[in-house]
Amino acid sequence: MSEQRHGYFGEFGGQFMPETLMNAVIELEEAYNRYKDDPEFIRELEDLHHTYTGRPSLLYFAERMTNDLGGAKIYLKREDLNHTGSHKLNNVLGQMLLAKRMGKTRVIAETGAGQHGVATATVAALMGMDCEVFMGAEDCERQALNVYRMQLLGATVHAVTSGTSTLKDAVSEAMREWTNRMDDTHYVLGSVMGAHPFPMIVRDFQSIISREAREQILVAEGKLPAAVLACVGGGSNAMGMFYHFIPDEEVQLIGCEAAGRGIDTEEHAATIAKGSVGIFHGMKSYFCQNEDGQIAPVYSISAGLDYPGIGPEHAYLHDSGRAQYVPITDDEAVDAFEYLSRLEGIIPAIESAHAIAHARKIAPTMSKDDSIIICLSGRGDKDVAAMAKYRGVDIHE
């Protein structure tokens, strides 16, 4: 719907890459266009979704949460039940099947919380490819378990110490590594960001979330939901959750950004609420930055949302008014993390808990005849130690 200028969503997107990488991104786009409708490619991907990932993922009616909130019916799209524990595998399988067809034997990736890194390391093991993951040194500490998990899967993990040692720096370092070696190497970008064609490719591979959810909700409710919610860092699970609902104008699309310690403080990662338009990491979009265009250090309790930008299609959905983006603080997310655990027996990723938190605010104001779907993008096992620490509980591992 929204691609106008080549590689653009309205005024957002583009291909702001060093000349050294231009042929690599052009080659990627050509390969994607060649294979995306190829029956053999589609069959292989669907087969892996079914036999390896465990798709379709469930659309679960959260009855106790619904009763507790007393408004709209709450459904959870259970991406946490995918193999590797998050939605990230949807995109990685697609990109790596493509990389294989392009003759690549090595993949590199950035990761924040470690979910995308784990998914990439997993598929590299499955497909017999070399894998190197770039992860901010601070995130390596916050998500030590995922670092070991990637190593267990045979990947090399590079702790990135440049800049703020978080996701943004991991992306920068992965880009630098790609300029060094692109002949045999594909960069498996993990979100709907970066230079064209990445935002389109990642969105397409993640759109399976809303393709399934739309069918599932029509079976369950006989009508479309009033709203769909997802957390937003770079925005891949949100883009996947929104995509097939975009033409359904009666469905509200709501992205939940990380407000950290509050958007009135400097410690947040709320790009839409507090950012401005800029050009960085290959794309024109919204970024948290100062008046000289220096990218701001951002903060969130969630390593996966701790990023100063947002994918260009989200910027477009925001500016066109089709989607709205709301800030959710650390405190609200941690409360929601505990709330879902106790009420439904489902421990959500702290990233996904941002979307749960917003559902708690809006569901009570909505009609009981309406429903909302929350994308439960990942499981929270990785966050348990950090949540205990947040509550002042000392865990000896």
Place this chain on the structure above:
Amino acid sequence: MSKIQDAFSNGKAFIPFITAGDQGIATTERYIRTMVKAGADMIEIGIPFSDPTAEGPVIQEASNRALDTGVTIDDIFDMVQRLRTRGGHASNEGAFVSEEPVTIPLVFMTYLNPIFVYGRDKFFARCEEVNISGVIVPDMPFEEKGELQSYANKHGVEVVSLIAPTSEHRIEMIAKEAEGFIYCVSSLGVTGVRSEIKTDIKSIVETIRKYTDIPVAVGFGISTPDQARAMANLSDGAIVGSAIVKLVAEHGEQADKALFEYVKTMKAAVAEA
């Protein structure tokens, strides 16, 4: 206005790079005067960016040091204004500064975001005012140069195109529309000193020459006089960044003599080519 082409009018050009604000903006100003006195034909002034994705560790660290001093784009324009309007003072700045106002072409090297957010028209108007001849923007490829081209040209500033070892069939398209000079990237990867340059620069330059007459200078990885001479032999000049930034990092605010001698040696090597 100084023109980029002037840099190539007296033999092969030596083009050093320095990060503005590293060791303080007053030190940068002095170092630029020093490099002019030592024979630089054009100077690339780096406007530091928080997340320079095309740079190796040496220039990344210089950018961080500069930004930690609080240097702003306005401070950098003000420095260029001083370079253009006054000479250095050997009495209090030492024997290595040029005592004349700087007349060689100066270009900015920075990323798109600082220019975009500062305001493109305002940025290039100030470039014109202080006599900046061109900009080098490593994250703006041919396909996206419309972001800056019209704003820059309106103010008489040229947008330098980069050609990389991977450009291949893109060379024709880029070279045909190139202005100022072509920045030929010597190697894959990011900026930084390299022991060896393996790319076939000769054939890249020959291809470029089929489509344009504007000068070609080679950069990325050059640090020794031998490398500079070899690259200048194959092109119209050599660009050196990380090696200079390293000298500044090593000597801090006392890099005057080391910089002067280094630039002088490198210019002599390039002149032999």
